[in-house]
Amino acid sequence: MARRIAIASPIGVADGAVPQAAVRGPGWDGRFTVLILFLPPALLLFTLFVVLPIGEAAWYSGFNWNGFGRPTNWIGFDNYRFVLETRAFWLALRNNGLIIAVSLAIQLPLALTLALMLAERFRGAVALRMLFFMPYILAEIATGLIFSFVYDGDYGLVASIWRTFGAEPPHLLASTDTAMLAVLIVIVWKYFGFHMMLFIAALQSLDKSLIEAARIDGATRSQALRHVVIPLLYPTIRLSVFFAIIGSLQLFDLVMPLTRGGPADSSNTMVSFLYNNGISRMRVGYGSAIGVILFVICVTFAFTYKRWFMRDE
Amino acid sequence: MSDVGTTRALFDPAVLFKAAFLGIVAIFVLVPLLATLLGGFKSLGELRVNPFGLPQHWEWQNYADILFSGRYWQLLRNSLIISTLTVTLTLITASMAAFTFAHVRFYGSSMLLSYLTIGLLFPAATAVLPLFIRVRDLGLLDTYFGVALPQVAFSLAMSVLLLRRFFKDIPYELLEAALVDGCSYIKFFRYVTLPLSRPILATVGTITFVNSWNAYLLPLVMLNTDALYPWPLGIMVYQGEYSSEWHLILAFITLTILPTIILFLLAQKHIVAGLTAGAVKG
Numbered sequence: 080m081a082r083r084i085a086i087a088s089p090i091g092v093a094d095g096a097v098p099q100a101a102v103r104g105p106g107w108d109g110r111f112t113v114l115i116l117f118l119p120p121a122l123l124l125f126t127l128f129v130v131l132p133i134g135e136a137a138w139y140s141g142f143n144w145n146g147f148g149r150p151t152n153w154i155g156f157d158n159y160r161f162v163l164e165t166r167a168f169w170l171a172l173r174n175n176g177l178i179i180a181v182s183l184a185i186q187l188p189l190a191l192t193l194a195l196m197l198a199e200r201f202r203g204a205v206a207l208r209m210l211f212f213m214p215y216i217l218a219e220i221a222t223g224l225i226f227s228f229v230y231d232g233d234y235g236l237v238a239s240i241w242r243t244f245g246a247e248p249p250h251l252l253a254s255t256d257t258a259m260l261a262v263l264i265v266i267v268w269k270y271f272g273f274h275m276m277l278f279i280a281a282l283q284s285l286d287k288s289l290i291e292a293a294r295i296d297g298a299t300r301s302q303a304l305r306h307v308v309i310p311l312l313y314p315t316i317r318l319s320v321f322f323a324i325i326g327s328l329q330l331f332d333l334v335m336p337l338t339r340g341g342p343a344d345s346s347n348t349m350v351s352f353l354y355n356n357g358i359s360r361m362r363v364g365y366g367s368a369i370g371v372i373l374f375v376i377c378v379t380f381a382f383t384y385k386r387w388f389m390r391d392e
Numbered sequence: 393m394s395d396v397g398t399t400r401a402l403f404d405p406a407v408l409f410k411a412a413f414l415g416i417v418a419i420f421v422l423v424p425l426l427a428t429l430l431g432g433f434k435s436l437g438e439l440r441v442n443p444f445g446l447p448q449h450w451e452w453q454n455y456a457d458i459l460f461s462g463r464y465w466q467l468l469r470n471s472l473i474i475s476t477l478t479v480t481l482t483l484i485t486a487s488m489a490a491f492t493f494a495h496v497r498f499y500g501s502s503m504l505l506s507y508l509t510i511g512l513l514f515p516a517a518t519a520v521l522p523l524f525i526r527v528r529d530l531g532l533l534d535t536y537f538g539v540a541l542p543q544v545a546f547s548l549a550m551s552v553l554l555l556r557r558f559f560k561d562i563p564y565e566l567l568e569a570a571l572v573d574g575c576s577y578i579k580f581f582r583y584v585t586l587p588l589s590r591p592i593l594a595t596v597g598t599i600t601f602v603n604s605w606n607a608y609l610l611p612l613v614m615l616n617t618d619a620l621y622p623w624p625l626g627i628m629v630y631q632g633e634y635s636s637e638w639h640l641i642l643a644f645i646t647l648t649i650l651p652t653i654i655l656f657l658l659a660q661k662h663i664v665a666g667l668t669a670g671a672v673k674g
Contacts, residue, residue: 110496113577121489121548122504124481128545129511132519132526139522146525193417196410207414209660210421216656216663218606220624221649224631224641225428234436234638236427239443268420276664329515332608336628350517350609357521358613366521374518381513 133374140368146361158368167344168369171352174259175327178348181263182270182323190271190319191312194278195304208279211272219269223336226265227252230337255345258338262346265333270326274319281315282308317388324384328377349373432643439639454643464647466619467626470536471605474622477540478604479597482547487593489548490555491581495567505556511549516542517609524613538614539622543604551596558592559585598659599666605652623648 140158142150162168193211197204214222229236230251238248251261289311293303331350334340340347340355347355353373357366423444431439432454433447442448458464493505516523523542524533532538562585570580586593608624615621618629627648634640656663 109571109577110498113492113496113581114498116578117488117492117581118504121485121508121552124485124541124545125508125511125548128523128526128542129519129548130507132522133514135522135525136519139525146521189417192413196414207418210418212664213425213653213656214421216602216652217649218608218624218652220606220608220627221645224627224645225424228428228431228638228642229424231638233636234439234443236423236443268424272421325515329517331517332606332624335608336631350515353517353520354609358524363521363525370518370521374514377514377518 136367136370136374139363140365140371142364144363146363150364154364158364159372161365162368162372165356167347167352167356170344171340171347171349174347175330175349177259177263178266178327178330179324181267182327183320186267186271186323187274187316187319189267190274191278191316193271193275194282195308197275198279198282208276212276213272214269215273215276217269219332220336222265222269223333226261226268227337230261252338253342255343258342258346262334262337265337266330269333270323274323277315277319277322278312281312285311314389321384321389324380325377328373328380349376428642429646431639432646434639436637436639439642451639454639455647458640458644458647463626463630464644467621467623467648468651470620470626471622471624474536474539474543474611475601475604477536478543478547479600481540481544482551482600483593483597485544486548486551486596487555487586487589488581490552490559491585493552494556494559494562495564495585496577505552508549508552511546512553516546520609520613527614533614534616534620536620539607539611540604542610542614543600543607547600547603551600554596555589555592558589562588594659594662595666598662602652602655602663602666 139150141153141155143152143154143158144150197208197211228234232238232248232250232253235248237251241248249257251257285308290303290307293307294300298306328349330348331354334346334348334351335354338346340351344352349369350373353366353369356362357369427443430445430447431443433450433452434442435449435451438448489508493501527533527538527542530538532541566584567580570584571577575583605622606624607622611622611625615625618626621629627644630644631641
């Protein structure tokens with residue numbers, strides 16, 4: 080669509096190439112009206128509900144406060160100390176690390192392989208793409224519930240498979256050894272399709288002549304793949320990794336119906352840890368401290384990652 | 393894959409491997425979904441012995457009971473109200489801001505734009521406690537707006553960026569000519585920019601809608617009354633009540649994800665474009 084408009088205009092205008100005359104020309108009054116009317120709603124909402132709360136989280140995290148009245152009981156950095164001394168916090172951090180590891184080691188190669196297969200045209204390719212993308216648009220709550228049925232030790236699919244082999248069905252979600260593993264499988268099920276779509280979009284915008292040139296020069300299929308296609312996909316791979324990591328740091332909805340972070344905190348993520356320890360008990364100071372820690376992790380990660388890996392994009 | 397020599401290709405090991413691989417992944421994706429759909433048609437006893445296969449007795453009653461209960465429709469209504477509020481407010485505020493950033497040059501423009509993009513860096517969860525206190529102090533706790541306004545605020549960053557990129561492609565000459573002819577910026581926005589931008593508005597609207605429709609954490613924190621619950625909250629309550637009557641829970645899950653799947657099939661182009669859009673061009 081964007082392209083169609085550009086073609087329709089006789090002269091394409093590049094970014095920022097606004098003719099100088101026009102800036103001073105017609106309608107300074109008009110511009111002023113637009114500024115006064117069009118910007119404030121967005122800026123106000125954004126400031127009120129995004130920026131200020133983050134600042135307030137930093138402020139509240141210095142108090143021992145249950146949310147009622149005004150915060151008065153200043154305890155400095157104690158909340159941070161309490162968080163860092165909680166075993167569950169480190170478990171949650173480890174689980175986020177596990178999610179990232181699984182995303183990189185299993186989900187990403189799976190998504191890339193599928194994308195390479197499905198970017199080609201053959202009957203059923205589009206249907207399969209849609210099928211694989213479908214879990215991504217399902218609500219995480221619904222996905223979690225579906226899989227809590229799949230894993231159910233009495234009625235679930237896994238139990239039924241176990242029973243056909245004559246074994247006693249396990250309660251995967253109720254054991255500290257397997258709960259996180261079960262969550263990880265659901266994460267792959269739900270999100271690989273999204274990453275696959277990213278790769279398919281990238282593959283379809285690749286310059287085909289580069290691949291053809293390599294083939295003409297005698298490269299085999301797999302050589303062309305390894306030395307031409309994959310390197311051309313690096314920007315998308317870096318982006319996919321970025322989303323996997325940010326997504327892991329936000330993961331919450333999926334965990335709640337499956338395990339609520341249990342048993343014994345073994346499947347908490349950072350956000351479910353924040354929910355279980357800060358929000359559900361209205362420990363505002365403590366919860367805000369967790370929030371601030373999560374914020375610092377997210378922002379530090381986003382900036383370093385952008386600086387190191389995505390400089391040109 | 394070329395279509396040359398289809399019969400030979402059938403026995404090509406690479407093709408066989410590919411077909412097998414795609415088949416396994418398709419089964420991995422489909423089985424939980426189908427088992428959920430079919431499970432809703434079974435009795436609890438049958439579910440226990442036959443969770444995979446087709447039901448021997450189709451228990452339409454499970455689905456009918458839910459469809460004829462006020463509860464299901466109330467949940468969908470609440471979700472629809474919250475999502476519609478969120479989408480409408482996001483589209484209005486974001487398109488106005490994006491228009492200003494795209495077409496009006498003023499001091500501090502790029503600074504304000506970077507300010508908005510901070511919103512991309514962290515999830516709403518980090519600030520959810522102060523957000524709760526703010527919404528409470530504004531008297532919006534336990535209202536639709538208490539959920540919708542923060543959702544709008546958190547979807548603004550991405551929406552403004554996507555819209556602005558599209559608006560910038562509208563030729564500047566068009567605006568210039570319109571201004572010379574005495575058209576105001578606001579009229580230009582209303583009669584030129586918006587009609588030309590339907591595809592991107594649809595895309596942004598769809599992302600916002602899906603996110604809001606599926607949201608759990610914000611409604612969970614902001615709403616206390618069952619009667620206001622959107623479906624992700626309602627279904628958790630339902631599951632709590634019927635804890636191990638899985639046949640009913642499965643029927644309920646199926647009916648609640650049905651609107652999403654229908655929407656997906658109807659608007660897949662916008663959904664795929666939207667959910668991968670922010671991504672592809674960064």
